[in-house]
Amino acid sequence: MLPAAxxxxxxxxxxxxxxxxALKKAAPHAPIVYAADFAGLPYGSKTEAExxxxxxxxxxxxxxxxxPRLVTIACNTASTIALPAVRAALDIPVVGxxxxxxxxxxxxxxxxxxxxxxxxxxxxxxVDNLLREHGRGATLIRIAAPELVEAAERKLRGQANDTxxxxxxxxxLLAAPDAEGMDIVVLACTHFPLLTAExxxxxxxxxxxIDGADGIARRILHLCETDFADAPPADGLFVSTGSGLDASRxxxxxxxxxxxxxxxx
Ligand code: DGL
Numbered sequence: 199m200l201p202a203a204x205x206x207x208x209x210x211x212x213x214x215x216x217x218x219x220a221l222k223k224a225a226p227h228a229p230i231v232y233a234a235d236f237a238g239l240p241y242g243s244k245t246e247a248e249x250x251x252x253x254x255x256x257x258x259x260x261x262x263x264x265x266p267r268l269v270t271i272a273c274n275t276a277s278t279i280a281l282p283a284v285r286a287a288l289d290i291p292v293v294g295x296x297x298x299x300x301x302x303x304x305x306x307x308x309x310x311x312x313x314x315x316x317x318x319x320x321x322x323x324x325v326d327n328l329l330r331e332h333g334r335g336a337t338l339i340r341i342a343a344p345e346l347v348e349a350a351e352r353k354l355r356g357q358a359n360d361t362x363x364x365x366x367x368x369x370x371l372l373a374a375p376d377a378e379g380m381d382i383v384v385l386a387c388t389h390f391p392l393l394t395a396e397x398x399x400x401x402x403x404x405x406x407x408i409d410g411a412d413g414i415a416r417r418i419l420h421l422c423e424t425d426f427a428d429a430p431p432a433d434g435l436f437v438s439t440g441s442g443l444d445a446s447r448x449x450x451x452x453x454x455x456x457x458x459x460x461x462x463x
Pocket of ligand 1: 210272
């Protein structure tokens with residue numbers, strides 16, 4: 199493995215930056231290639247078959263081109279559907295991103311947990327299994343919030359969002375049957391932790407939000423067997439699949455993540 203071999207993070211758009219944020223905090227010098235499948239965004243409205251066909255093929259091309267030491271699927275939708283297929287197709291470690299149901303179940307006092315994800319993620323049996331195995335008997339209220347994916351993309355392009363978007367999502371969640379007493383909400387899409395402040399402002403006091411980014415960053419560094427402390431600082435690369443979306447519109451927001459170079463796949 200070349201010392202400069204990067205960690206590749208992959209998402210449909212800029213949601214994976216919530217994972218990169220945690221990773222950069224733990225390992226500021228980690229060499230990064232961040233790939234956004236803008237041509238496929240959003241994943242949440244796609245079928246299982248579309249995602250299962252698209253993600254392993256795309257990751258195969260990315261690995262061939264950038265020779266990473268490890269791949270992180272920084273997307274709950276792609277991970278809950280395509281993780282086994284990606285692992286089977288690649289001969290390097292693959293880290294997935296799955297909803298933080300387990301830590302939420304450990305932290306809830308009321309036993310009522312909310313979960314906001316994409317349409318595709320919330321219907322996965324993967325989530326049923328997480329609840330059965332790690333839910334400690336909690337009630338899980340799941341809602342889809344595709345508008346938050348668009349809101350996060352807009353925010354990172356420097357465009358304003360109407361606060362009614364966040365109020366609408368929180369309102370839907372709290373109005374769901376059996377939501378009474380909910381005290382913690384799993385952000386089960388990597389785009390959503392980019393909007394935690396906006397969601398918290400729309401939520402009643404006492405409702406907390408949780409995601410798995412710190413744990414995923416720890417897992418990545420454990421598998422890399424280094425925290426890159428001795429590595430020279432490297433400029434991160436932002437790769438996007440060709441679409442109408444111009445990656446340069448994100449340039450300012452990507453700067454704090456160390457992503458300063460751009461390529462199209
Ligand atoms: N960021 C992604 C996730 O974690 C997908 C959003 C989308 O493309 O719909 O689910």
